[in-house]
Amino acid sequence: xxxxxxxxxxxxxxxxxxxxxxxxxxxxxxxxxxxxxxxxxxxxxxxxxxxxxxxxxxxxxxxxxxxxxxxxxxxxxxxxxxxxxxxxxxxxxxxxxxxxxxxxxxxxxxxxxxxxxxxxxxxxxxxxxxxxxxxxxxxxxxxxxxxxxxxxxxxxxxxxxxxxxxxxxxxxxxxxxxxxxxxxxxxxxxxxxxxxxxxxxxxxxxxxxxxxxxxxxxxxxxxxxxxxxxxxxxxxxxxxxxxxxxxxxxxxxxxxxxxxxxxxxxxxxxxxxxxxxxxxxxxxxxxxxxxxxxxxxxxxxxxxxxxxxxxxxxxxxxxxxxxxxxxxxxxxxxxxxxxxxxxxxxxxxxxxxxxxxxxxxxxxxxxxxxxxxxxxxxxxxxxxxxxxxxxxxxxxxxxxxxxxxx
Ligand code: SF4
Numbered sequence: 127x128x129x130x131x132x133x134x135x136x137x138x139x140x141x142x143x144x145x146x147x148x149x150x151x152x153x154x155x156x157x158x159x160x161x162x163x164x165x166x167x168x169x170x171x172x173x174x175x176x177x178x179x180x181x182x183x184x185x186x187x188x189x190x191x192x193x194x195x196x197x198x199x200x201x202x203x204x205x206x207x208x209x210x211x212x213x214x215x216x217x218x219x220x221x222x223x224x225x226x227x228x229x230x231x232x233x234x235x236x237x238x239x240x241x242x243x244x245x246x247x248x249x250x251x252x253x254x255x256x257x258x259x260x261x262x263x264x265x266x267x268x269x270x271x272x273x274x275x276x277x278x279x280x281x282x283x284x285x286x287x288x289x290x291x292x293x294x295x296x297x298x299x300x301x302x303x304x305x306x307x308x309x310x311x312x313x314x315x316x317x318x319x320x321x322x323x324x325x326x327x328x329x330x331x332x333x334x335x336x337x338x339x340x341x342x343x344x345x346x347x348x349x350x351x352x353x354x355x356x357x358x359x360x361x362x363x364x365x366x367x368x369x370x371x372x373x374x375x376x377x378x379x380x381x382x383x384x385x386x387x388x389x390x391x392x393x394x395x396x397x398x399x400x401x402x403x404x405x406x407x408x409x410x411x412x413x414x415x416x417x418x419x420x421x422x423x424x425x426x427x428x429x430x431x432x433x434x435x436x437x438x439x440x441x442x443x444x445x446x447x448x449x450x451x452x453x454x455x456x457x458x459x460x461x462x463x464x465x466x467x468x469x470x471x472x473x474x475x476x477x478x479x480x481x482x483x484x485x486x487x488x489x490x491x492x493x494x495x496x497x498x499x500x501x502x503x504x505x506x507x508x509x510x511x512x513x514x515x516x517x518x519x520x521x522x523x524x525x526x527x528x529x530x531x532x
Pocket of ligand 1 (some may be wrong): 386475476477478488489492493494495504505506507
């Protein structure tokens with residue numbers, strides 16, 4: 127059972143948040159189950175995107191721009207956009223499925239100023255050559271991409287995957303693969319799948335008019351399985367990798383007991399994992415970054431941190447434990463004294479939950495807020511604005527049907 131007092135509540139807020147979520151297109155070259163976006167308007171103009179960048183710089187204080195979509199690598203002016211963001215003194219990061227990535231394109235992106243990638247790979251994306259392959263088998267694709275990015279050098283790489291009830295048990299396989307590639311992969315993110323169903327839900331718009339829920343890409347006719355939660359993902363990782371411990375969190379916008387974001391960072395070498403950073407180190411990293419750069423931090427540009435990660439042992443009992451295991455490891459294998467020491471983050475995101483009263487429990491201080499018509503909107507629910515003019519309220523069908531007439 128997780129206790130919030132054991133984790134650092136990330137200090138991010140609406141106007142001081144390290145992440146700016148910039149959507150460049152709603153076109154994609156594959157179709158992932160659980161995708162929040164559908165094709166409606168196509169590519170945005172570069173002028174509009176530059177305006178959105180400046181809007182974020184004015185109102186968000188970001189440390190990085192998550193360039194998302196749709197699929198941003200098929201956006202024709204992606205190099206110009208990356209260069210424009212880099213000119214603002216922040217990190218451009220591309221969130222991609224990697225299908226359109228080639229070594230030559232990678233080189234151009236780096237030259238334009240790209241800082242890194244968040245690479246979405248999982249077994250529910252309908253990739254033609256990877257059909258019927260499980261998560262473990264998808265590690266081969268992750269490896270191909272990780273090798274390509276490492277060969278270019280100077281770019282960080284994070285893999286994210288959506289977690290479905292039928293892939294939950296395979297999370298350790300992905301973590302194990304990540305650990306074996308700790309020199310190439312700076313982080314892993316697991317996002318728990320959520321959907322509303324037309325079988326169980328009725329939705330109304332801000333004028334209390336019923337809307338056609340099936341128009342949203344993130345609804346389906348029925349779903350009778352258990353939604354995986356963030357704490358369950360945390361537990362399965364910790365059960366298989368006792369050295370793993372989260373250090374920071376974001377709670378829910380409605381429920382006091384939700385864990386919407388759980389963030390941890392494991393410490394290890396290519397040969398052994400030693401432990402994790404604790405809440406004090408997470409706090410120190412956030413506050414220190416803000417003091418130094420005036421912004422909070424979401425991504426480290428390099429995972430190779432060296433011995434300095436143990437400097438926090440005096441204040442942080444979790445990292446103290448990691449240092450102890452490291453010392454024992456070096457005593458047993460003196461040749462490992464000079465092995466590189468890396469950190470690798472593990473993020474767990476529990477997507478919005480529909481509550482019985484029709485509200486959605488979102489991520490408190492949502493880091494993935496985007497812009498719609500001059501306003502910040504949670505990117506996971508943007509299509510409700512695009513289709514119905516605002517967030518919809520969901521009610522369980524039975525409740526709505528038995529509500530008394532006013
Ligand atoms: S509320 Fe924000 S951070 Fe949470 S899933 Fe939605 S867009 Fe992502």
